[in-house]
Amino acid sequence: MITQVQALILAAGKSTRLNTGKSKLLEPICGQPMIMYPIRLLEALQIPITMVVGYQKEEVMSAVQDAAGFPVQFVTQEEQRGTGHAIMCTRDVWQKSTILIINGDTPLTTQQIIKDLVHKHVQTDAAITFITAHYAEAARSGYGRVCVSEQGGIKIVEARNFTGDSESPCCINAGIYLVKKTFLDAYIDALVPNGLTKEIYFTDLVKIASDNGYGVSTLSVPFDSIRGVNTLQELWAIEQIQRADLVKQWMDRGVRFSMPQQVHVDLGVHIGAGTVIKGGVHLTGNTIIGNNCTIAEFNSLHNVSVGDNTTIHSHCIIADSQIQDNVHVGPFAHVRTNSLIQNNSVIGNFVEVKNSTIGEHTKAKHLSYVGDAHIGSKVNIGAGTITCNYDGAQKHATIIEDNVFIGSNNTLVAPLTIHKNSFTAAGSTITKNVPEYSLAFGRARQVTKEGYMRSQGDAQKMVTDPLSAGNDGQNSSGQSFIGATKTHIDTSTVYLD
Amino acid sequence: MITQVQALILAAGKSTRLNTGKSKLLEPICGQPMIMYPIRLLEALQIPITMVVGYQKEEVMSAVQDAAGFPVQFVTQEEQRGTGHAIMCTRDVWQKSTILIINGDTPLTTQQIIKDLVHKHVQTDAAITFITAHYAEAARSGYGRVCVSEQGGIKIVEARNFTGDSESPCCINAGIYLVKKTFLDAYIDALVPNGLTKEIYFTDLVKIASDNGYGVSTLSVPFDSIRGVNTLQELWAIEQIQRADLVKQWMDRGVRFSMPQQVHVDLGVHIGAGTVIKGGVHLTGNTIIGNNCTIAEFNSLHNVSVGDNTTIHSHCIIADSQIQDNVHVGPFAHVRTNSLIQNNSVIGNFVEVKNSTIGEHTKAKHLSYVGDAHIGSKVNIGAGTITCNYDGAQKHATIIEDNVFIGSNNTLVAPLTIHKNSFTAAGSTITKNVPEYSLAFGRARQVTKEGYMRSQGDAQKMVTDPLSAGNDGQNSSGQSFIGATKTHIDTSTVYLD
């Protein structure tokens, strides 16, 4: 049945009421550009697609070509002269016996609705079958209204031309039609520009069919499923519906959301049973979460694969990376750019991991930057460790083999390999490779100048009320007691530098 | 009156519709496992408890035993053969004249409802008194329906066996009963397995009582107060109600919530008057907040005690710690594991404090890790300071006495004591104890190679367009000008390492 159908997606119109300066069809809804919704719908139904493009056509075509994976034919409507004119532009591609016409901006339409529409069309042998919905706010909306024509038939009146009782409860036209190709061939040229707007409305064809004795059928569906987008508020409403629907689906499959109304889940996301998703979590792109994980509050995961029994503590950002099983990440961790965190490892707070592999049972728990590194298993990365992967010209790799202990506050200058079972001392700058079973250090020896802080009074004043210690930051003996400043270095005999 | 009552909590059933693989009774609702709600209710009413356990009974018993503080007797229902069978299993423990039967999964029932139920039961001298509620969605729910029996009496029909007009507005059975022990003794064995499901329904006893001329009373209560949990969506609804109720209570006591619909507050939390709680805040466990505090957005506090007039800036995570008066914490601070932040101190951004005491008027404002440390009062911890508390084998303590100034980027290797009124220079690694009034430093002297960046062109290219500087990262004279890399070290006469 569906094999006799081809689809025309109308995607040429401007999006003036959005005020964003961009085509609304490119606005993402749960991670997918709006225009991809009808494409995915038709793809699932195996209905060939021709898309009429116009406004920002390069961007629209590019978005579709990048993501579709299903051949889409494009026809350009050079001037935006109305829906009827858009259909006229496609005349050359009409091949199937039934033409499905659908707007590019009704993303929530379901497969079942299209199936029902085809069924109704076939069953009633109509020339045109179209979808209607009841909408309480019809009077204040831009939807065309379904009315009785002067000759007793059915017609659609565009909102701007509607002169009836605006408050009377009235069916709206959803903008989704099935039309017999034979009827279209015969009557498309009967459409004429509207006297007022000079646009050619496809909707006039309903009256034409009706007036000429052709069958016209309608299928009434819930308004939410055919909502269109003309303003940013309507876009929000649609994404809200889509988002709530996705969350509900995952709840049904055993995912616990503690504050589901605050969670953003994209269409491409998968979440395993037994997993807990807390408030404010954003799961976007093709993120896949395993079973029995905890994704704590205020986490954002984009294109991330997470194994089973893993905990992402709160306030983490993870992108384009893989986190395996029984891993702890965060809080306040940032993992990105093709990183791989292997089983049973720990990435702690204020730690950034970029384009790196972290082996099993390895820990980097505090204030570290691990970039372009390959870290083995059972490695301990001390707090404050920095991999210096950039020399101003190029990025270099750091390799740390199994069972290495990196002391705190280490500066690891790449390219660098620290071989297995080695240690580095806290506070070291490591610039040369370290062989196996070695101890490496690179730091100055501590010097302690006793009594340097001459009087208790000075020190006391210094710390508790710094400004009272004198204008020049010196102590009562005339010497600077500010160990950490150049002032001191210049005026004393102690070499601090 | 209540002293003649004992309670049976039914907690043996499976939680198949949750799809989490875990018993729903262990799911937390505002920080308490669901099963603790009826226990706390009965505890408050001083009604002795027998709990029928079965599915995941070890876990359920363990959760109850850990937290109850009120003796709970357990009876095991080996096979889940229905509620009637569950009651049969408890026969040996029936001692009081009145038996209260309550499901483990109706957490929002109030003391007043139980008191009203007892009052109705006594007043009407009924054999069975049970709670009903009107529920508009009864037809699409799993609740048993209260109907007129064939003999004109009252009966309860389980949802799966209900064959009446499913849409007729109908009372549902809340699953909370008071039964005379004498009646139970006499008729419990009259219960027989259902022909369809083979389960023994306790609800059949209502019809038996009615048919045999015993009094049956009902008490109608609002549906929200007896909501049960069979799906994760129902669990969400219940937590949402509980959460909103808690927030409302704290509002009434003078706590301002700027975005209350986004806040999570656990049952065990206390908040002082005049305190402001901003959006996204999570207050969990036994967190206690004093008066006139500000808890800014996206903070998570778990088992934390906060004094008066303290500000927790946004994006902090604090757990199992005490924050005293007039303290500033955050933004982006992480305080955990028995830490104590004393009056008038400041913990700043990207600072982690673990298992440490921070004295009064002490500051650690930037990018530091303070672990296993005891810091005195009026201490300044410079930016980037790391306490190296872990040597790969053990954790060691760092002690910093009063009035000490720790320079920036210090590496403090524990075990270490820095005595009062001492200074450490910026960039130092401190490995040995520092006496009072001392200045300690441990860093290399600066060397400056003037003109080393040979030509302006090279340097310019280097920084602005690194890749154009040549494949090998060397300058036009053939020498590497990348000061920070080994390449340079190997090819020049300058010792950078």
Place this chain on the structure above:
Amino acid sequence: MITQVQALILAAGKSTRLNTGKSKLLEPICGQPMIMYPIRLLEALQIPITMVVGYQKEEVMSAVQDAAGFPVQFVTQEEQRGTGHAIMCTRDVWQKSTILIINGDTPLTTQQIIKDLVHKHVQTDAAITFITAHYAEAARSGYGRVCVSEQGGIKIVEARNFTGDSESPCCINAGIYLVKKTFLDAYIDALVPNGLTKEIYFTDLVKIASDNGYGVSTLSVPFDSIRGVNTLQELWAIEQIQRADLVKQWMDRGVRFSMPQQVHVDLGVHIGAGTVIKGGVHLTGNTIIGNNCTIAEFNSLHNVSVGDNTTIHSHCIIADSQIQDNVHVGPFAHVRTNSLIQNNSVIGNFVEVKNSTIGEHTKAKHLSYVGDAHIGSKVNIGAGTITCNYDGAQKHATIIEDNVFIGSNNTLVAPLTIHKNSFTAAGSTITKNVPEYSLAFGRARQVTKEGYMRSQGDAQKMVTDPLSAGNDGQNSSGQSFIGATKTHIDTSTVYLD
């Protein structure tokens, strides 16, 4: 017309039902103290203002004087003896022919409502015209009720004195009146203290007018526009309405909010078209966002100016600073205190910028503290760099000129100037100025002790199972193998310090 009107704002009452210990009039609503709402309203209408103050009058007057920019006259009501008494206190300032009386706690009243009220008052030539609203919850509210008086006229009955059918749908009194000065002069003294409460109610004047044959008019408006605040819940409701209204306004102007119900926008904020605001964003104070920016989730911007095409990645806090065009900030960045981030620069994760200028095309991407610094253009600040701006006594400046490359983990001791086209080596402490085209370094040379980790077994045990390595943290040869600890330093011949 409006030029004949002067306004009295009643702002003397206590706020006992808030329980915060503070005047409700000072509570912020979308960033403005509640009392500023009627002031801004009257200012826009050019109506001169007299404010009756009493409870916490210093604080209220101070808030108004700080922010009004429009002359406000104050009259003190020493004792809180009712609204009638409050009006009596203002007798000396009555000058215009029409007196507008408005409560200080109805922040959502619009200019149109006041205009309509004046129009009605003039048109009907009434002695008193006041605003009413229908409120379904009137019976459970504190609002006065508009009733038919005993003599067939109109009267207002204060909620506490209302004895009619409390559930009957009834108009409430919004507390906003227009009164002819002549009528007020003649009848103000006719007000007497209520027998029950001893307060003098201004509302009694309506009955007095009515009973004495004067015209009384009413203007009915939507309840939301005249909501008053007596509890924290009512305050929440009002802020919620105001917040939603602001978000809607920005949506209409082309701003996309992905989760608008989670966003907080203050009254003083401006957002450019094409900008995307994600969930949980707080835009407060006088924040101004340009066109086509992305403000990702969980960002808080207070008094920040952002240019065009700039991305603020998630989890950032920015305050009192300027971010220019094409800048990337965050995630996890903290920019504050008069900082300026110039075009095309990048501030990365776990980076704090305080009171600093960051030049164009400059990057500080990881774990750095930049305080009191002036950084030129095309500078690279290596990961882990700290500007040591505080010596315990004073703050000092760091100046880094154009095209400088600061190596990772640098400690820059201010006051310090690093002149253009220079490099510093990774891990350096820089205490002295660096001339142009120089290479500066200040770090120890690396020493590697090969074979120091004697046996694989030891090291293995060490890292994987630290506690099995012996009580004293030493290896099988009796020597400590914990490179980073003092234990080692004391017992071996290797100088680690």
